[in-house]
Amino acid sequence: xxxxxxxxxxxxxxxxxxxxRQIIRTALGNYETARDRRKATYQDWQGARQLAAExxxxxxxxxxxxxxxxxxxxxxxxxxxxxxxxASQAREIILAIVQEKQARxxxxxxxxxxxxxxxxxxxxxxxxxxVESDLGELIVQLRRETPYHIVFPSMHLTREEISAxxxxxxxxxxxxxxxxxxxIARRVLRGKYxxxxxxxxxxxxxxxxxGMVSITENEGNARxxxxxxxxxxxxxxxxxxxxxxxxxxxxxxxLATMGAGQALTGYxxxxxxxxxxxxxxxxxxxxxxxxxxxxxxxxxxxxQRDALHCIRCGACLNVCPIFRNVGGHTYGTTxxxxxxxxxxxxxxxxxxxxHLSGASSLCGACTETCPxxxxxxxxxxxxxxxxxxxxPDNLExxxxxxxxxxxxxxxxxxxxxxxxxxxQPLTRQFQKKPWHPAKPWTQTRDLPVIPSESFRDxxxxxxxxxxxx
Amino acid sequence: MxxxxxxxxxxxxxxxxxxxxxxxxxxxxxxxxxxxxxPPSPGEPRNWLPxxxxxxxxxxxxxxxxxxxxxxxxxxxxxxxxxxxxxxxxASREVWQKVATHAGECTSPLCSTLPCKVLTxxxxxxxxxxxxxxAGISECDFxxxxxxxxxxxxxxxxxxxxxxxxxxxIVLARKHQLxxxxxxxxAGLRQKYGDNFPTMISLITGPxxxxxxxxxxxxxxxxxxxxxxxxx
Numbered sequence: 178x179x180x181x182x183x184x185x186x187x188x189x190x191x192x193x194x195x196x197x198r199q200i201i202r203t204a205l206g207n208y209e210t211a212r213d214r215r216k217a218t219y220q221d222w223q224g225a226r227q228l229a230a231e232x233x234x235x236x237x238x239x240x241x242x243x244x245x246x247x248x249x250x251x252x253x254x255x256x257x258x259x260x261x262x263x264a265s266q267a268r269e270i271i272l273a274i275v276q277e278k279q280a281r282x283x284x285x286x287x288x289x290x291x292x293x294x295x296x297x298x299x300x301x302x303x304x305x306x307x308v309e310s311d312l313g314e315l316i317v318q319l320r321r322e323t324p325y326h327i328v329f330p331s332m333h334l335t336r337e338e339i340s341a342x343x344x345x346x347x348x349x350x351x352x353x354x355x356x357x358x359x360x361i362a363r364r365v366l367r368g369k370y371x372x373x374x375x376x377x378x379x380x381x382x383x384x385x386x387x388g389m390v391s392i393t394e395n396e397g398n399a400r401x402x403x404x405x406x407x408x409x410x411x412x413x414x415x416x417x418x419x420x421x422x423x424x425x426x427x428x429x430x431x432l433a434t435m436g437a438g439q440a441l442t443g444y445x446x447x448x449x450x451x452x453x454x455x456x457x458x459x460x461x462x463x464x465x466x467x468x469x470x471x472x473x474x475x476x477x478x479x480x481q482r483d484a485l486h487c488i489r490c491g492a493c494l495n496v497c498p499i500f501r502n503v504g505g506h507t508y509g510t511t512x513x514x515x516x517x518x519x520x521x522x523x524x525x526x527x528x529x530x531x532h533l534s535g536a537s538s539l540c541g542a543c544t545e546t547c548p549x550x551x552x553x554x555x556x557x558x559x560x561x562x563x564x565x566x567x568x569p570d571n572l573e574x575x576x577x578x579x580x581x582x583x584x585x586x587x588x589x590x591x592x593x594x595x596x597x598x599x600x601q602p603l604t605r606q607f608q609k610k611p612w613h614p615a616k617p618w619t620q621t622r623d624l625p626v627i628p629s630e631s632f633r634d635x636x637x638x639x640x641x642x643x644x645x646x
Numbered sequence: 647m648x649x650x651x652x653x654x655x656x657x658x659x660x661x662x663x664x665x666x667x668x669x670x671x672x673x674x675x676x677x678x679x680x681x682x683x684x685p686p687s688p689g690e691p692r693n694w695l696p697x698x699x700x701x702x703x704x705x706x707x708x709x710x711x712x713x714x715x716x717x718x719x720x721x722x723x724x725x726x727x728x729x730x731x732x733x734x735x736x737a738s739r740e741v742w743q744k745v746a747t748h749a750g751e752c753t754s755p756l757c758s759t760l761p762c763k764v765l766t767x768x769x770x771x772x773x774x775x776x777x778x779x780x781a782g783i784s785e786c787d788f789x790x791x792x793x794x795x796x797x798x799x800x801x802x803x804x805x806x807x808x809x810x811x812x813x814x815x816i817v818l819a820r821k822h823q824l825x826x827x828x829x830x831x832x833a834g835l836r837q838k839y840g841d842n843f844p845t846m847i848s849l850i851t852g853p854x855x856x857x858x859x860x861x862x863x864x865x866x867x868x869x870x871x872x873x874x875x876x877x878x
Contacts, residue, residue, distance in 0.1 A: 200860075203860075203861075204860070204861045207861055208861070218696040219694055219695060219696055220693065220694055220695065220696065220697055221693070221694045222694070224689070224693060224694040225691070225694035225695065227668065227669055227689075228689040228691065228694060230668030230669070231667070231668055231689070234665070234667055234668050237665075238661060238665060239661075240657050240661065241654050241657040241658050241661065244654070244657070245654070248650075254845070259649075260648070260649040260650040260653050261649065262649050262652060262653060266649065310868065311858070312856045312858040312859070312867055313856075313858035316858065329857075329858065329861070330858070331858050331859070332858075332861065334859075335860060336859055336860055339859055355859040355860060355862045355864050356864045358859055359856055359858075359859065359864040359866070359867055360866075362867075363866065363867065363868060366868060367777070370868075371773060371774060371777060387843060389843070389847075395854070395855050395856055395857070395867070396854055396855065396856050396867035396868045396869065397810045397854040397867065397868040397869020397870070398867070398868040398869075400806070400809075400810040400848065400868075400869060401807070401810055401811065401868055401869070403806065403846070404805075404806035404807040404810065404811075405773060405807060415653070415657075422832055422835075422836070423691075423829060423832045423833070425828075425832065426691045426695070426827070426828035426829040426831070426832050427691035427694075427695070429828065429849070430695060430696075430793065430828065437857065439851075440696070440712065440792075440793045440794070440851070441793040441794075441795055441828075441849065441851040442851065443850070443851055443852055443853075443854060443855050443869075444810075444848060444849070444850060444851070444854075444869070445848070445849040445851075446846060446847065446848040446849070447843075447846070447847040447848075448845060448846055449843050449844070449845045449846075449847075450845040451845065452845065453844075453845055455769075456769075456800055456801070456805065456844070456845060457748070457767055457768070457769055457771070457800065457804060457805030457806075457808075458767075458769075458771070458773075458800075458805040458806050458807055459800065459805065459806045459845060459846065467653070469653050469656070473653065473656035473657055473660050474660075476656075476657060476660040476661070477656075477659070477660035477663060478663075479663040479664055479665040479666075480665075482665035483665065483666075483668065549668075550668045550669065
């Protein structure tokens with residue numbers, strides 16, 4: 178089955194699931210309240226967006242320069258920097274480190290890039306025990322699912338489901354208290370931090386000027402992952418670059434505001450190297466893996482290059498009417514929602530994933546909310562155009578050809594209209610048949626009835642009451 | 647060619663096409679992309695970020711309000727002796743058996759009089775012992791009024807784990823360490839450390855928290871359940 182039909186099938190099921198709709202609506206309703214309250218504290222939110230967009234533009238449009246700065250400064254303090262052109266290279270680099278250390282257990286803090294390269298599967302295949310330390314990620318890991326949302330991985334689950342899951346997988350007593358459930362995870366993971374050989378993290382920003390990786394989190398799990406294991410590995414997309422340390426004074430609060438309606442996320446931590454002489458603790462080795470994986474192809478598209486400005490706040494998912502109705506898993510991609518629909522065709526193939534460009538009402542809510550001003554809904558249109566140019570849909574072109582021919586010939590138009598109007602009542606009974614050519618429409622709606630009088634006739638015959646006529 | 651060279655080549659090739667600047671629909675007239683070196687930031691975050699006020703009093707009030715919202719305890723005290731009294735009271739109230747700290751000009755005098763065992767971290771400390779402590783007491787670099795944040799480094803605050811492994815983190819700060827906003831905090835870090843930044847800088851905003859179960863706030867997900875900040 179194609180990715181497109183899988184998407185349609187899943188979407189059909191989830192969109193009619195009222196319980197799912199209720200969960201998502203409640204969660205995102207609370208998010209919207211918090212986000213708007215926070216946005217209102219800014220002196221000028223639009224000014225902040227413009228500055229953030231220009232700063233990311235500067236970074237991405239001089240990416241070679243800033244990446245070199247970043248890696249040189251990291252290396253100067255003993256960090257090992259690796260470059261991976263694609264997912265399999267990144268997995269091999271990480272596996273090689275893990276094998277060299279003869280590691281048996283890995284503690285991981287949330288990283289979407291690790292989801293992108295399917296790192297956990299690769300590590301487990303190599304015989305390692307991998308534990309996700311972010312609570313939401315742990316929950317979806319125990320369910321053998323992918324994250325539902327790039328910021329809120331387990332937002333589709335209720336406390337009942339999580340309690341049942343913990344009972345089954347962790348052997349805990351059932352409870353419906355979110356605090357008790359959190360404490361169960363805390364107890365289980367404490368031991369893992371202390372004994373894990375390797376800590377793997379992602380990163381939110383790579384500061385070129387000072388050679389630091391900034392990690393944003395609320396739970397403290399990334400802090401522990403970067404403090405306790407002897408070896409630390411950080412996997413970063415090459416687009417995470419920002420030019421200067423001080424840029425964080427803008428990006429950190431904006432990420433917190435749009436991500437979860439916070440003034441600042443619980444922990445924003447900058448790492449500049451492994452443990453240095455004289456420092457009390459920290460990993461003996463730090464490996465930073467820079468991942469391309471088709472990002473340079475997106476970079477080459479000047480029109481859509483700003484999609485690499487994304488700071489993965491998830492704000493566009495939260496406001497998207499499609500995401501809210503079909504849910505995160507329906508996309509079948511690492512990155513879902515509008516940003517996922519824009520970048521997935523670039524990362525995984527335009528023809529296979531072009532259907533995501535149609536998973537939009539083109540309302541523009543995503544573009545309006547994006548803190549770094551990515552022109553998301555226009556990029557969806559551009560992907561549609563590019564897909565059609567690359568592989569024209571002959572049937573569709575022929576249909577429009579016929580339509581165009583007819584509209585330019587009034588007599589033919591009139592004849593066809595007359596015939597269709599006469600036979601339409603007879604075809605009504607076939608509306609719901611699977612072979613009906615207008616099935617995607619007629620399945621849930623009636624085709625509009627062709628009126629007996631054309632607009633042209635109505636205009637000619639209408640009663641002329643006003644003297645202005 | 648190395649992967650590094652190949653990736654950089656692909657980037658340089660890609661950047662030969664221009665991209666429109668944000669807010670400018672037409673392709674920008676970018677001359678020589680890839681040529682500039684750390685140009686000045688195109689604006690000042692301070693113009694857009696939440697307002698903070700001018701005076702220390704305003705900053706103190708703002709920090710206190712933010713701390714309360716974050717469920718962190720914040721105490722603005724008159725002297726080191728007041729901090730000592732408060733710490734000792736806390737030790738008996740919470741029945742501390744053992745606390746962890748690091749050598750420092752505030753931590754050392756205050757922890758020496760605590761009515762419980764004190765683990766002062768030194769290189770090669772036992773992490774299991776740290777994990778068993780009731781509280782971690784550390785100094786910090788700055789307090790940030792704008793967001794109710796504690797800025798600390800592994801140099802100023804006893805390494806990477808002390809401020810996040812024990813269930814209660816107590817921050818000792820001098821009043822002059824309270825700064826207005828995030829730009830001031832980064833400027834302060836730059837001034838303090840120059841080119842030789844510690845390998846960890848953490849901006850801590852409230853106790854550890856999660857909302858991963860039905861978006862309901864729970865404190866103490868993996869880090870401290872409690873965060874207490876004493877400024878004197």
